[in-house]
Amino acid sequence: MVKRLPFILLMLAGAASACEAPPPARGDIEANSYYSDAHHSVIDPVLRAKNIANTRPIEDFLSQVARDANGQGDAACALSWLASWGGQKAMLxxxxxxxAYYVRKWTLGGMALSYARIQRQATPAQRATIEGWFKALADATIAHSDAKKGGRNxxxxxxxxxxxxxxGVTGEARYLDWGRKVLNHALGQMEPDGALPAEMERAGKALHYQVYAATPLALMASILDVHDARLDTLVGFTVAASADPSGIARRTGVAQEPVGSREVTVFYNRHEGRPPLTGKALWQPRLGGALDVPNPLEHLK
Incomplete structure (x- = not known):
């Protein structure tokens, strides 16, 4: 046994050093809009490239955390990265x-959803750091959102x-209550057929943004365990429009870019006890990584 000890220690040391060092935390976020028309439907490729370059370090951080939290790497690495950025108050x-505010809220949502998959493996110190950071980011998100005037999209x-x-990951009711307020507002401003009015104003990207808006609403409903006939209407309209965009094209007077609706229905079907989707697995770091694998925060019927 004594002769084997050094080998075992080497194995443990190798496992401990398998994680890459976390990248430098980003306190500030530099990002820019990249649409060139009043409807925000036409992308300026130069501005788009500039935004991608400036936000890549944050996007790469989120992507790596999602991979590690979803079993493509080591959960311990994801926790160490989150604790590192949390300890440095990143993105605050x-x-x-x-x-830049958009990037921060997308990143926060993705991190929290990935963290939910590995939360039980975190040490007490990691939990305190990561969850305290998440709460600070959530408070900043609420403050910015509540200060905004005008339409909600x-x-x-x-x-x-x-x-x-x-x-969901901190157990604090005030955040769940705020999310419920957002969900109710969205369903309240929805048109009777399920269209979201602000997204219908996006010209050739109206369908794209209908799907993009319905996706977080479907996941929020599952996390909050909300069953609402209005959500059924929203999802039904979104799925039908994705299959046949001609209705939205007539509504907007502009041909629509085709877009699938599987990101919406994967959450909705699980929450409503409907058959799971088939086909290629879905992956989105902003939604916690592997969409086909239920997130611990979801409520499954």
Whole structure:
């Protein structure tokens, strides 16, 4: 046994050093809008490339955390990365634009949903650091959102998802309550047929943004365990429009870019006890990684 000890220690040391060092935390977020028309439906490729370059370190961080939390790496690495950025109060500095706030809320939601998969493996110190950081980010998200004037669109729904996910992993009712307020607002402003009015104003991207807006709402409903006939209408309209965009094309007067609706229905079907989707597995770091594997925060029927 004594002769084997050094080998065992080497194995343990190798496992401990398998995680790459966390990248430097980003306190500030530099991001820019990249649409060139009044409907925010036409992308300027130069501005888009600039935004991608500036936000890549944050997107890469989120993607790696999602991979590690979803079993493509080591959960301990995801926890160490989250604790590292949490300890440095990442993303709580200067936001250069509205787009920077968008990046922060997308990242917060994705991190919280990935963390939910590995929360039980966190040490007490890691939990205190990560969850305290999440709460600070959620408070900043709420403050920015509540200060905004004007219409509420998909960005409000993604803010709701981020804050709801933080409520799910911290158990704090105030975050869940705020998310429920966002969900109720979204369903309340929905048109009778299930269309979301703000998304219908996006010209050739109206269908794209209908799907994009419905996705966080479907997941929020599952986390909050809300069953609502209005959500059934929303999902039904979104799925039908995705299969046949001609209705939205007539409504907007603009041909629609085709887009699938599986990200919406994968959450909705699980929550409503409907058959699971078939086909290629879905992956989205902003939604916690593997969409086909239920998130611990979801309520399954």
């Amino acid at each position: 500095g200067k936001m250069s634009s509205e787009q 998909n960005h409000y729904y993604w803010e709701g998802l981020a804050v709801t996910a933080v409520g």
